[in-house]
Structures are given as structure tokens and as C-alpha cells.
Amino acid sequence: xxxxxxxxxxxxxxxxxxxxxxxxxxxxxxxxxxxxxxxxxxxxxxxxxxxxxxxxxxxxxxxxxxxxxxxxxxxxxxxxxxxxxxxxxxxxxxxxxxxxxxxxxxxxxxxxxxxxxxxxxxxxxxxxxxxxxxxxxxxxxxxxxxxxxxxxxxxxxxxxxxxxxxxxxxxxx
Numbered sequence: 535x536x537x538x539x540x541x542x543x544x545x546x547x548x549x550x551x552x553x554x555x556x557x558x559x560x561x562x563x564x565x566x567x568x569x570x571x572x573x574x575x576x577x578x579x580x581x582x583x584x585x586x587x588x589x590x591x592x593x594x595x596x597x598x599x600x601x602x603x604x605x606x607x608x609x610x611x612x613x614x615x616x617x618x619x620x621x622x623x624x625x626x627x628x629x630x631x632x633x634x635x636x637x638x639x640x641x642x643x644x645x646x647x648x649x650x651x652x653x654x655x656x657x658x659x660x661x662x663x664x665x666x667x668x669x670x671x672x673x674x675x676x677x678x679x680x681x682x683x684x685x686x687x688x689x690x691x692x693x694x695x696x697x698x699x700x701x702x703x704x705x706x707x
Contacts, residue, residue, distance in 0.1 A: 544590035547694065548583060552576055552599040556606060571671055573678035576603060577618065577651070578686045581625060581644050586690065586698045588626055596622055613658055621651050633699060637687070645680040652676045 555576045576599065583591045600615040625632075625647060632640055652672055659666045666672070690696040 541587075541589050544583070544587065544696070545592065545595060548579070548591055548595060549599065551579060552595075555579070556599075556603055560606060571667070571675040571678065573682040574648075574675065575679075575682055575686065576600070577648065578644075578679055578683045579690070580618070580622065581647065582683065582686045582690055583696060584622055584625055585629060585632055585640060585644075586696050588629055590696075591622075593619065593622075610659070610662070610664060614655060617651055617654050617658070620654075621647055637684075641680070641683060644683050648679050649676050 559572065580591060580596060580599075596619060597615060600618050601612060603609075604611050604614055628643075632643065635643075652675070656666060656669075656672060667675075691698075
């Protein structure tokens, strides 16, 4: 019973954090307005929690959160959500091996995942003849998302208590 409360608490926390992140991006806070794209903290949070405890980020939550983000950020509805689902399922399938690696290997894997996602999105937008940001901005967006990942992991670990499952715990999940 304790395990289920633990999982449900983190699921609710994930949804709450996702709503806070989406709301913060919608607010007109032109703080300096550097011209750089903001990192995708929502994607970094999803990947970090998925690699730590996949049971707390179910597929339904991912669909709801990213579809809501697609609609609110005026992206093609469902495109980014579908790509995120493909990427997260790929991460889930590799997660058992990721429990035994150090953080730098995990970070490099997340970087590859983020850039794969961005390339797939650009190809899909190109095939659909939809407008897209310049390649440079897309790459900077990916770099900033990868750069914010360690901060998301630190906050998740030390402030929220999101621990990485050990290899023997990962086999039970």
C-alpha cells in the first residue's frame, strides 16, 4: 500500500509540475528577452523521472501533458506528443541498462534522445510543409534543454526525493 501511495503522490506531483511549467511559459515575462529559445523543461522533467522511476510517469500522463502543451503553445496538435511518446517508449525499453551507468552516460543518452526528437520533429514539419524555426534556433533549443537536464535531476533528487531505482528494483518494475 505504501508503494502505491508513493507512486500516486509522484504522479500527482508530475502533473502539478507540468502545469506550473506550462503556465510559466505562457506568462508574458520578458525578462531580458535575449532572443534565445527557452529550454524544454517539461521534456527534461519527463525524461529524468522516466529514467529514475518509470511507474510515476505513465503514458496517459505524458499524452495529456504534451497534448495540452501542443494546444496552448500553438504547435501542430499531436505531432510533438506523438514524437515524445515514441522517444519515451524507447527510453523505457533501454531503462534497465541505464540503471547501471553513471550520470555522464545517462546525460549523453538524454542528449541523443533530445536531438533525435528535434530532428524527427523537423523532418515531420518539412514533410507536412509547415513553417519551422531556423535550424540554428532548433539546435540552441536542444542544447539548452540538454544543459538544463542536470539541474532538473538535482532538483528532483534533493528537493523532491526522486531516487534512481537500483538494478534489482528495476527488474521488479
